[in-house]
Amino acid sequence: MKKNQSASLQSGGKGAGERFSSSGFILAAIGSAVGLGNMWKFPYITGQYGGAAFFLLFVICLLIVGLPVLLAELAVGRGGRGNASTSLIRLSGHKLWGGFGFITILGAFVILSFYAIVAGWTMHYAMLSFTGKLFASEDYAMLFSHFNDSWLPVFWQFLVIFLTGFIIMRGVSAGIEKFNKVLIPGLVILLVVLAIRALSLEGAGEGVSFFLKPDFSKLSAESALVALGHAFFSLSLGMGTMMTYGAYVDKRQSLGLATLAVGGGDLIYAFLAGLIIFPTTFVFGLEASQGPGLVFVALPAAFSAMPFGSLFGGLFFVLLAFAALTSTVSLLEVPVAFVREAFKWSRGVSVFVVASLCFLIGLPSAMSLGNKVSWLTFGGKSFFDWMDFVCSNIVLPMGGLVVTLFVGYAWKGAAKEAGLRGWWLQTWLFMLRYVAPLLVLLVFLYSAGIIKL
Numbered sequence: 494m495k496k497n498q499s500a501s502l503q504s505g506g507k508g509a510g511e512r513f514s515s516s517g518f519i520l521a522a523i524g525s526a527v528g529l530g531n532m533w534k535f536p537y538i539t540g541q542y543g544g545a546a547f548f549l550l551f552v553i554c555l556l557i558v559g560l561p562v563l564l565a566e567l568a569v570g571r572g573g574r575g576n577a578s579t580s581l582i583r584l585s586g587h588k589l590w591g592g593f594g595f596i597t598i599l600g601a602f603v604i605l606s607f608y609a610i611v612a613g614w615t616m617h618y619a620m621l622s623f624t625g626k627l628f629a630s631e632d633y634a635m636l637f638s639h640f641n642d643s644w645l646p647v648f649w650q651f652l653v654i655f656l657t658g659f660i661i662m663r664g665v666s667a668g669i670e671k672f673n674k675v676l677i678p679g680l681v682i683l684l685v686v687l688a689i690r691a692l693s694l695e696g697a698g699e700g701v702s703f704f705l706k707p708d709f710s711k712l713s714a715e716s717a718l719v720a721l722g723h724a725f726f727s728l729s730l731g732m733g734t735m736m737t738y739g740a741y742v743d744k745r746q747s748l749g750l751a752t753l754a755v756g757g758g759d760l761i762y763a764f765l766a767g768l769i770i771f772p773t774t775f776v777f778g779l780e781a782s783q784g785p786g787l788v789f790v791a792l793p794a795a796f797s798a799m800p801f802g803s804l805f806g807g808l809f810f811v812l813l814a815f816a817a818l819t820s821t822v823s824l825l826e827v828p829v830a831f832v833r834e835a836f837k838w839s840r841g842v843s844v845f846v847v848a849s850l851c852f853l854i855g856l857p858s859a860m861s862l863g864n865k866v867s868w869l870t871f872g873g874k875s876f877f878d879w880m881d882f883v884c885s886n887i888v889l890p891m892g893g894l895v896v897t898l899f900v901g902y903a904w905k906g907a908a909k910e911a912g913l914r915g916w917w918l919q920t921w922l923f924m925l926r927y928v929a930p931l932l933v934l935l936v937f938l939y940s941a942g943i944i945k946l
């Protein structure tokens with residue numbers, strides 16, 4: 494076999510531009526994990542399920558289930574060198590596993606369709622804040638609902654998908670990697686500035702102690718399952734993203750270390766998010782547990798009452814927009830990698846087709862939130878909520894379960910690909926074979942409404 498032909502086969506037929514550098518991969522994977530989840534969802538579920546005690550549960554879930562599954566997904570991607578479906582087929586030799594992988598690809602596609610809408614809100618709010626328009630209003634709940642009644646969310650949703658497509662059209666190294674290398678440092682700076690601002694507010698201590706002093710009496714089986722579900726969402730598991738990114742990783746890179754870096758990055762981000770949100774809400778007498786409106790309703794009220802609020806509010810929403818974009822990039826790459834391989838289309842054509850479809854599929858979600866159409870709300874949930882419910886509560890745990898069982902029981906080469914030995918290997922396999930499947934199954938049954946606690 495000729496030298497360059499064998500190199501191309503080894504790399505799964507992908508050119509040099511379709512590979513991450515070592516640091517680029519870690520930043521991109523952290524970028525995928527760090528998103529709206531830990532800033533928009535995490536604080537209000539922490540508020541609802543017991544503050545610091547819940548945070549502790551989240552950390553435990555991240556360690557015993559999240560990290561083992563993350564390593565499993567990365568290993569499948571690098572071992573199979575394909576998309577989230579073909580990697581599983583290549584490693585198992587069975588189409589059935591590929592079918593399960595395909596469901597995770599659909600999951601990423603659908604998550605992107607509504608995640609892009611929330612990402613769009615953050616951009617709109619950043620603009621409102623910098624221009625001072627956000628603080629012209631007194632009633633932030635009303636402002637948010639008027640915004641959703643308009644066509645503006647559709648415009649922003651389009652922009653988010655367009656930007657995401659524009660980035661990944663340039664490929665893995667010149668697009669995804671370069672973009673993350675610029676945005677992640679920006680994100681870190683914004684996080685630190687905002688945490689210092691929040692912690693220096695007078696009376697910030699009460700919020701900090703709610704976040705950091707555990708009240709174990711508030712814990713329940715339900716909070717444990719919510720914490721596990723969130724650990725999955727937050728590490729971008731069960732949606733094919735880490736398998737897809739894994740396929741672009743060099744063979745010499747340590748996946749174990751990368752897993753620790755991504756887990757650590759995600760945890761630090763969640764921690765800093767708590768240090769920003771809890772003091773801010775407590776100082777201004779707002780409810781941290783008030784639900785999804787926390788970031789778009791309660792926080793604008795807090796920013797409006799602080800000196801230089803328009804600047805800090807603007808920076809906060811830019812931070813969210815940055816975090817969201819590094820995640821949307823990872824989500825779009827999942828179906829794009831599939832389409833490229835399945836139809837042998839160029840990256841450009843694949844991105845164009847998938848991004849356009851994603852925008853169209855997202856339209857009913859965007860429209861279901863305002864008063865434009867009523868038939869998009871059924872069973873007490875809007876179309877947007879249904880998409881979120883099905884993806885986060887059904888597809889995501891199912892995708893996680895598939896990877897866990899595949900790596901734990903079916904794939905013989907897993908240990909070698911993951912690069913683990915001795916105690917680390919035994920612990921990893923134990924978690925994947927027994928602990929993770931059981932817990933993930935419980936989350937699945939609970940969140941799908943099959944068991945009640």
Ligand code: PFF
Pocket residue numbers: 525526527528529530531601604726727728729730731732733734820823824
């Ligand atoms: N991890 C992202 C967040 O916390 O916002 C969300 C996410 C991205 C979930 C990618 C799933 C995924 F595949």
